[in-house]
Amino acid sequence: xxxxxxxxxPATTANLGAGFDCIGAxxxxxxxxxxQAADTTKINVVGTEAAGVSVGEDNLLYRAFxxxxxxxxxxxxxxxxxxxxxxxxxxxLGSSATAIIGGFVGANEMAGKPLSDAEVLDLAxxxxxxxxxxxxxxxxxxxxxxxxxxxxxFCPIPWxxxxxxxxxxxxxxxxxxxxxxxxxxxxxRGDAIFNISRLGLLLRGLExxxxxxxxxxxxxxxxxxxxxxxxxxxxxxxxAAKAAGAYGLVISGAGPTLLALSAPEQAxxxxxxxxxxxxxxxxxxxxxxxxxxxxxVEVRLGC
Numbered sequence: 001x002x003x004x005x006x007x008x009x010p011a012t013t014a015n016l017g018a019g020f021d022c023i024g025a026x027x028x029x030x031x032x033x034x035x036q037a038a039d040t041t042k043i044n045v046v047g048t049e050a051a052g053v054s055v056g057e058d059n060l061l062y063r064a065f066x067x068x069x070x071x072x073x074x075x076x077x078x079x080x081x082x083x084x085x086x087x088x089x090x091x092x093l094g095s096s097a098t099a100i101i102g103g104f105v106g107a108n109e110m111a112g113k114p115l116s117d118a119e120v121l122d123l124a125x126x127x128x129x130x131x132x133x134x135x136x137x138x139x140x141x142x143x144x145x146x147x148x149x150x151x152x153x154f155c156p157i158p159w160x161x162x163x164x165x166x167x168x169x170x171x172x173x174x175x176x177x178x179x180x181x182x183x184x185x186x187x188x189r190g191d192a193i194f195n196i197s198r199l200g201l202l203l204r205g206l207e208x209x210x211x212x213x214x215x216x217x218x219x220x221x222x223x224x225x226x227x228x229x230x231x232x233x234x235x236x237x238x239x240a241a242k243a244a245g246a247y248g249l250v251i252s253g254a255g256p257t258l259l260a261l262s263a264p265e266q267a268x269x270x271x272x273x274x275x276x277x278x279x280x281x282x283x284x285x286x287x288x289x290x291x292x293x294x295x296x297v298e299v300r301l302g303c
Contacts (some may be wrong), residue, residue: 064103
């Protein structure tokens with residue numbers, strides 16, 4: 001069993017419009033977690049938002065670590081953990097999923113890998129409550145997750161290299177709980193059909209980079225019409241992104257980060273247009289042009 005393990009986990013964007021709670025993609029933005037066998041447990045956090053992460057037993061990474069040892073019916077060993085933050089907190093980019101995956105994978109490695117990847121991923125989905133962030137964080141790429149009575153099925157979604165994601169991250173947070181609270185308990189049949197058709201078109205559009213399909217596909221009626229009201233400047237940013245050449249714009253996860261898809265030659269212009277539009281409503285935002293991370297969680301043993 002190793003004395004130390006480093007686990008790197010990518011950020012994720014979930015839903016992509018019509019794929020509510022079932023589709024997500026890994027992005028080239030990362031959190032890194034270092035585990036070191038020790039005599040006492042200690043958690044240290046570094047990064048620009050380190051003050052927002054607990055260093056106590058309620059730390060989400062450590063909760064996953066403890067839950068793993070409960071699963072294998074062993075006492076949780078003391079461990080020194082250092083968290084290097086690269087994914088913004090509470091912005092709809094899967095920061096909690098990185099912690100959950102990091103905690104379970106780190107614990108599995110420190111324990112000598114008694115659980116399979118499938119068993120670890122099942123634990124992660126159960127703790128997170130839904131698969132759309134933890135699955136691509138673990139597996140990489142874009143993933144569709146479907147639950148049957150007996151098991152989960154994960155379907156990789158081909159994503160053309162010339163479909164480029166650009167994100168704009170505002171300087172305010174939006175909790176997943178608040179974003180879920182505004183959703184209706186029932187939906188209209190017409191809205192369900194609207195989403196089903198666009199999800200099918202989205203999958204083909206991502207694979208083929210067909211601009212007309214993507215423009216039509218990046219919309220939904222199940223969650224975004226309700227959540228956009230919680231995001232100051234949403235309409236201005238959406239209008240600016242499309243005017244700059246984006247195929248469309250979606251709320252990343254529960255928000256408030258907004259994600260636009262475009263051709264490579266428009267991506268930087270789209271990103272800057274989003275931040276400029278947010279500035280017109282006195283919101284400071286940072287833009288990044290990213291790519292789909294082909295690999296999910298990465299593990300390195302030793303220092």
